[in-house]
Amino acid sequence: MPMPKLLLIEDDAETAHEITAEMMDRGFQVDWAASGIEGLDKARSVDPDVMIVDRLLPGMDGLTIVEALRNEEVNTPVLVLSALGNIDDRVRGLRAGGDDYLTKPFATGVLVARSEALLRRLTESRDTVLRVGPLELDLIERTARRGERVIDLLPREFRLLEYLMRHAGQVVTRTMLLENVWDYHFDPQTNVVDVHISKLRQKIESDSERPLLRTVRNAGYMLTADE
Numbered sequence: 001m002p003m004p005k006l007l008l009i010e011d012d013a014e015t016a017h018e019i020t021a022e023m024m025d026r027g028f029q030v031d032w033a034a035s036g037i038e039g040l041d042k043a044r045s046v047d048p049d050v051m052i053v054d055r056l057l058p059g060m061d062g063l064t065i066v067e068a069l070r071n072e073e074v075n076t077p078v079l080v081l082s083a084l085g086n087i088d089d090r091v092r093g094l095r096a097g098g099d100d101y102l103t104k105p106f107a108t109g110v111l112v113a114r115s116e117a118l119l120r121r122l123t124e125s126r127d128t129v130l131r132v133g134p135l136e137l138d139l140i141e142r143t144a145r146r147g148e149r150v151i152d153l154l155p156r157e158f159r160l161l162e163y164l165m166r167h168a169g170q171v172v173t174r175t176m177l178l179e180n181v182w183d184y185h186f187d188p189q190t191n192v193v194d195v196h197i198s199k200l201r202q203k204i205e206s207d208s209e210r211p212l213l214r215t216v217r218n219a220g221y222m223l224t225a226d227e
Helices: 013-025 038-043 060-070 087-095 109-123 155-166 172-181 194-202
Strands: 005-007 031-035 052-055 078-082 100-101 129-132 137-139 142-146 149-150 213-216 220-223
Touching: 005 038, 013 031, 013 109, 031 038, 031 220, 038 060, 038 142, 038 220, 052 109, 060 078, 060 149, 078 087, 078 109, 087 100, 100 109, 155 172, 155 194, 155 220, 172 194, 172 220, 194 213
Parallel strands: 005 031, 005 052, 052 078, 078 100
Antiparallel strands: 129 137, 137 142, 142 149, 213 220
């Protein structure tokens, strides 16, 4: 299996060397760029599997790099690093096209884990049809079925069901759903997850059908394949 390619765009040499050493130990092939312009050039030329981009860079801001790549329809997963850690800054980073946002200072182990998670998400996204028991989700056609019954889902419900199906048989916590379905890396202090789970359950389970989406008390939710 080829080594995954990581592009690191970070102007602080000490931080870059620390990240590079740790990621290489974890089996990544690392390319390093020390400025925004160099980083954008490398992002276009080396075809990385995942990117770590510092937000404040000489020559070109990190979010400008991400926005430029997204405008070019480059979908490489991006973890944004920044000393700017309030909620508005995190939201801005995610809206620019970042897939995750990590505030400095950070534990290197957390950085590695989040990078590996982005890489897994990229691999999983190559599946085009998901099946769990009687449920079928077509990621290309954006359609959902239970057996022969078509399920009409709103975009957020579709993304929620996709995540649950990818983790079928596992307990999925509220925090996991907030991070992966809503792209919130903070607790918005709302019941948005519970409301959407309730609406999704109504759509995938009619009165005469066996329940598939379980609530696991004090833990989260689990989609099962039992029919």
